[in-house]
Amino acid sequence: MNRLWVRLSLAFGAVVMLAALVMVTVAFLVQQVGTAGGGAAPLNLEGPGGLAEILSRHYQERGNWHDVAPLMAAAGALLPSEGPFGAVLELDDAGGQVVATTRSRPERLPAHDRSDALSTPIVVASREVGTLYVLSASEDGPLDRLRALLLSIAIVGGLLGLLFGVRMGRGLAAPLDRLAAAAREVGAGRLDTRVAPSGSREMREVATAFNTMADDLKASQAQRRDMVADIAHELRTPLSVLQANIQALQDGVYSLDQSEVARLGAQAMLLSRLVEDLHALAQADSGQLRLNREPVDVAALATRILANFQSLAEQAGLSLDQDIPVDLPRPLADPERMNQVLHNLVANAIRHTPHGGRVSIRAWQEGASLQLEVADTGEGIQPADLAQVFERFYRVDRSRRRAQGGTGLGLSIARAIVEAQGGTIDAYSTGVAGEGSRFRIGLPLE
Numbered sequence: 397m398n399r400l401w402v403r404l405s406l407a408f409g410a411v412v413m414l415a416a417l418v419m420v421t422v423a424f425l426v427q428q429v430g431t432a433g434g435g436a437a438p439l440n441l442e443g444p445g446g447l448a449e450i451l452s453r454h455y456q457e458r459g460n461w462h463d464v465a466p467l468m469a470a471a472g473a474l475l476p477s478e479g480p481f482g483a484v485l486e487l488d489d490a491g492g493q494v495v496a497t498t499r500s501r502p503e504r505l506p507a508h509d510r511s512d513a514l515s516t517p518i519v520v521a522s523r524e525v526g527t528l529y530v531l532s533a534s535e536d537g538p539l540d541r542l543r544a545l546l547l548s549i550a551i552v553g554g555l556l557g558l559l560f561g562v563r564m565g566r567g568l569a570a571p572l573d574r575l576a577a578a579a580r581e582v583g584a585g586r587l588d589t590r591v592a593p594s595g596s597r598e599m600r601e602v603a604t605a606f607n608t609m610a611d612d613l614k615a616s617q618a619q620r621r622d623m624v625a626d627i628a629h630e631l632r633t634p635l636s637v638l639q640a641n642i643q644a645l646q647d648g649v650y651s652l653d654q655s656e657v658a659r660l661g662a663q664a665m666l667l668s669r670l671v672e673d674l675h676a677l678a679q680a681d682s683g684q685l686r687l688n689r690e691p692v693d694v695a696a697l698a699t700r701i702l703a704n705f706q707s708l709a710e711q712a713g714l715s716l717d718q719d720i721p722v723d724l725p726r727p728l729a730d731p732e733r734m735n736q737v738l739h740n741l742v743a744n745a746i747r748h749t750p751h752g753g754r755v756s757i758r759a760w761q762e763g764a765s766l767q768l769e770v771a772d773t774g775e776g777i778q779p780a781d782l783a784q785v786f787e788r789f790y791r792v793d794r795s796r797r798r799a800q801g802g803t804g805l806g807l808s809i810a811r812a813i814v815e816a817q818g819g820t821i822d823a824y825s826t827g828v829a830g831e832g833s834r835f836r837i838g839l840p841l842e
């Protein structure tokens with residue numbers, strides 16, 4: 397009873413049956429009104445001067461019912477003889493024998509039909525000498541037939557409705573059952589489970605949405621697995637370098653001089669940066685990245701960052717320049733976080749641009765957003781790598797970048813920060829050495 401298809405089947409059957417029953421009732425009521433009022437309306441039966449009185453006088457004059465037939469025929473002619481309200485007259489004597497009738501068949505009607513009819517006793521000197529009946533014109537009138545037909549329609553229709561409901565209910569419930577089974581499978585960790593879209597458009601849409609959800613779940617599970625493996629791998633490298641160096645020191649292979657301490661310190665710094673980056677990413681993932689948003693003067697921010705990198709750029713033989721109009725609108729952003737992002741982009745640009753190159757920061761307004769771009773004239777990024785540089789731990793040249801101290805998380809963090817502020821970040825490069833790369837940030841201007 398609690399199942400969808402059972403409920404639908406019963407509802408269908410009930411609706412069809414109810415509709416037919418209403419029609420049967422209406423037909424019955426119409427018939428009642430017809431025989432009770434409409435049929436006898438043109439004829440005065442019981443009133444003064446009515447047919448009953450005329451018949452009574454006729455009997456009184458003759459002392460019997462002889463020659464009453466023409467009288468009855470004349471009275472019967474006043475009634476409609478056909479149609480749903482067709483009526484006939486019948487006169488019975490005191491013994492119940494038919495004396496005269498306007499029916500084509502003169503035999504007596506069955507008792508139950510008689511009890512439905514209008515009847516008037518014919519009284520002469522307080523003695524009942526006969527009974528006048530007004531009967532339905534046919535024993536089985538059109539309304540009776542209609543009523544019987546509607547009753548059968550109610551039963552057959554109800555059954556058909558039930559059958560239709562079963563079919564439809566089952567058709568509706570089957571894809572839902574399959575979906576529920578697949579959801580249980582996915583819940584139990586079998587993420588390869590998919591459902592074949594079937595049934596109505598809505599059902600197919602639900603199935604497709606379910607499959608997309610299962611795909612996403614599978615992808616995010618794989619991503620989580622890769623992430624843990626990547627973290628383990630990234631931690632292992634500096635830790636094993638540290639361990640090997642300390643072992644060598646203990647074994648007396650090296651003496652603890654300044655350069656050795658610096659090497660150990662660099663590995664420890666890489667480890668701590670990795671942990672900090674991971675923490676920032678975890679915060680961004682869980683939406684807990686705290687942002688202190690205020691109008692940011694992008695020109696001042698860029699000037700400060702380029703000044704910080706000036707000596708490093710000089711050492712690398714690079715020129716730094718900035719092209720930002722001073723009257724640019726100020727986007728609402730967290731200046732600390734934006735500093736972190738720009739710092740990362742400029743550090744990357746310097747790292748990937750050979751001697752004699754240039755690193756520049758530009759900003760301009762584009763509609764309702766502020767565009768901020770860090771461009772270099774370095775080695776560029778190959779198209780195949782371009783789509784992946786924002787992914788965690790993605791490095792175009794793994795071993796080289798790690799040796800240079802990169803965690804492979806810088807761009808992922810930059811993206812997380814920019815997106816948390818409602819912005820976008822994209823990378824552009826032709827991949828041709830010397831044409832460099834461009835990283836463009838779009839921040840909404842409220």
Ligand code: ADP
Pocket residue numbers: 740744745746748772774775776777785786790791792793797801802803804805806807808833
């Ligand atoms: P990393 O710590 O390795 O720099 P990032 O997430 O900052 O990690 O960058 C990911 C990778 O993208 C880098 O390893 C590098 O190969 C590539 N990349 C980033 N910026 C540039 C750039 N300006 N020019 C060329 N390649 C770049």
